[in-house]
Amino acid sequence: MTYSPTATSAWNSLQQQAESASAERITDFFTENPNRTNEMSVECGQLHLDFSKNLVSDQTWQALLALANQSPLETLRAAMFSGETINTTENRAVLHAALRAEIGDQKVAAAVEESDQRVSLVKQQLSRVKLVSEKIRSGDWVGSTGKAITDVINIGIGGSDLGPKLACSALQEFAHPNINLHFISNVDGAEILSTLKKLDPETTLVAVASKTFTTQETLLNAKTALNWFEQQLDLKDAQTTSHFVGLTASRENALAYGIPNEQILEFAEWVGGRYSLWSSIGLSIAISIGYDRFEEMLDGAREMDIHFQSAPAEKNMPVIMALLGIWYNNFLNAQSIAVIPYCERLLLLPSYLQQLDMESNGKSTTADGQPVDYDTGAILWGQTGTNGQHAFFQLLHQGTRLAPVDFIALAKDNMSNEEHHRVLLGNMLAQSSALMCGQKAPAGEPHRYYPGNKPSNVLLLKELSPKNFGSLIALYEHKVFVQGCIWNINSFDQWGVELGKKMANQLLADNSDSSAPLDASTQALFAYIESCQ
Ligand code: F6P
Numbered sequence: 001m002t003y004s005p006t007a008t009s010a011w012n013s014l015q016q017q018a019e020s021a022s023a024e025r026i027t028d029f030f031t032e033n034p035n036r037t038n039e040m041s042v043e044c045g046q047l048h049l050d051f052s053k054n055l056v057s058d059q060t061w062q063a064l065l066a067l068a069n070q071s072p073l074e075t076l077r078a079a080m081f082s083g084e085t086i087n088t089t090e091n092r093a094v095l096h097a098a099l100r101a102e103i104g105d106q107k108v109a110a111a112v113e114e115s116d117q118r119v120s121l122v123k124q125q126l127s128r129v130k131l132v133s134e135k136i137r138s139g140d141w142v143g144s145t146g147k148a149i150t151d152v153i154n155i156g157i158g159g160s161d162l163g164p165k166l167a168c169s170a171l172q173e174f175a176h177p178n179i180n181l182h183f184i185s186n187v188d189g190a191e192i193l194s195t196l197k198k199l200d201p202e203t204t205l206v207a208v209a210s211k212t213f214t215t216q217e218t219l220l221n222a223k224t225a226l227n228w229f230e231q232q233l234d235l236k237d238a239q240t241t242s243h244f245v246g247l248t249a250s251r252e253n254a255l256a257y258g259i260p261n262e263q264i265l266e267f268a269e270w271v272g273g274r275y276s277l278w279s280s281i282g283l284s285i286a287i288s289i290g291y292d293r294f295e296e297m298l299d300g301a302r303e304m305d306i307h308f309q310s311a312p313a314e315k316n317m318p319v320i321m322a323l324l325g326i327w328y329n330n331f332l333n334a335q336s337i338a339v340i341p342y343c344e345r346l347l348l349l350p351s352y353l354q355q356l357d358m359e360s361n362g363k364s365t366t367a368d369g370q371p372v373d374y375d376t377g378a379i380l381w382g383q384t385g386t387n388g389q390h391a392f393f394q395l396l397h398q399g400t401r402l403a404p405v406d407f408i409a410l411a412k413d414n415m416s417n418e419e420h421h422r423v424l425l426g427n428m429l430a431q432s433s434a435l436m437c438g439q440k441a442p443a444g445e446p447h448r449y450y451p452g453n454k455p456s457n458v459l460l461l462k463e464l465s466p467k468n469f470g471s472l473i474a475l476y477e478h479k480v481f482v483q484g485c486i487w488n489i490n491s492f493d494q495w496g497v498e499l500g501k502k503m504a505n506q507l508l509a510d511n512s513d514s515s516a517p518l519d520a521s522t523q524a525l526f527a528y529i530e531s532c533q
Pocket of ligand 1: 157158159160209210211212213214215218273274359494497
């Protein structure tokens with residue numbers, strides 16, 4: 001039978017409850033149930049989530065859990081982990097979890113053998129990441145003039161950039177002291193040209209990171225880097241030298257580009273681009289923090305995978321976060337979710353999560369090919385605290401829109417000191433509390449009214465270790481997956497990005513296809529730009 005979330009009894013019940021939800025106060029829930037914080041807190045490894053400050057009564061919470069239960073979540077979760085082709089529009093399995101699995105992890109009898117074979121393949125592919133990263137870190141990998149590598153440029157975009165860039169920034173506490181990582185993604189030439197200007201080609205290595213090895217931006221940036229090496233070092237075919245490695249699921253395309261076979265670090269096609277930091281796309285992470293710590297990161301993700309597969313829904317961190325998001329998105333008309341890390345090293349987390357969440361769940365066709373008649377993925381945005389407090393928090397406290405917040409912080413920070421960290425955490429806790437509690441306006445000063453009743457989660461990591469970072473990213477991966485299951489959409493394709501790519505190619509080709517002429521505005525803008533050259 002075809003599933004639709006809106007046809008479930010839980011959806012119906014939630015709709016009814018939503019009508020009275022705005023009259024409820026989160027603070028009253030705490031008065032009614034003094035044990036609320038305890039009941040609405042969960043742990044996974046060194047991650048602690050307090051979700052008690054949500055506009056969710058006990059009754060609503062039960063209905064949300066029922067919604068998960070009435071959805072195909074359980075079946076699809078088993079299907080994903082056991083390697084079934086759940087990405088139907090691309091005819092692919094979805095197995096990023098296999099990148100951090102161990103032999104024997106798979107418990108579905110029919111899938112054990114295949115799973116163990118996959119894990120062996122992954123281990124083999126990751127052993128190349130270990131080998132290459134260790135050679136670079138130790139100075140044994142030398143450029144064409146025999147000098148050790150001091151600078152690594154990861155050229156990639158989307159999933160081939162955001163994950164490694166975030167991980168290297170988040171885990172800078174563990175960074176190699178003498179090797180600098182650079183990330184070039186945008187096709188804006190100013191980015192790569194200004195980076196190259198600062199570097200010495202003799203000691204620079206380029207990692208061309210692209211699942212497909214066909215992405216326009218990546219190939220143009222790689223070409224610019226290639227020309228730079230050739231001109232500066234008087235080289236021919238620089239892509240064949242030790243200044244280039246390729247990270248890809250298409251060995252064939254990387255070979256055709258000229259990268260030598262032994263300098264290609266491959267990963268499997270069943271790893272989605274936005275889930276690829278755990279694969280050889282993560283080479284830059286292993287170079288920066290060392291392979292052992294890269295493995296710790298994988299281990300943290302695996303811990304979350306196991307939790308996601310085994311914890312009951314009411315104690316399951318990804319399921320809980322997904323259900324709360326659905327409550328606000330589909331029943332209380334919130335159009336966005338804010339992610340605010342109180343940690344400057346996690347500055348890039350919101351932009352990483354934008355791809356993970358919005359490319360996965362920004363869909364309007366169901367898995368059965370029907371148009372959806374309910375909202376799907378929310379707009380995800382964010383910035384670090386306390387900086388955000390001095391920018392957009394005004395809207396969170398007194399604006400007219402509902403924007404639930406995920407506050408993320410480190411209980412302990414080895415890179416800070418006691419005084420700073422106390423102030424940072426104090427601010428985070430105060431914001432989460434102020435959003436919920438609000439405050440009456442003093443007489444005659446209506447502008448000082450804080451309505452409160454604004455929901456937030458607080459997610460604490462004991463510390464920002466590679467392991468905890470891995471758990472954090474896997475948590476959001478699974479949250480997005482759960483929402484996709486409930487919305488009955490394919491979270492693993494990204495057809496929405498194709499049209500713009502095609503039109504850019506058409507526009508740049510200069511041989512306009514007369515059967516698909518550009519619209520008048522675009523033609524005029526193009527002509528204006530040309531007249532300025
Ligand atoms: O934007 C579309 C997309 O396919 C992303 O999903 C992907 O991460 C990115 O482009 C880069 O693709 P590739 O790794 O193949 O260069």
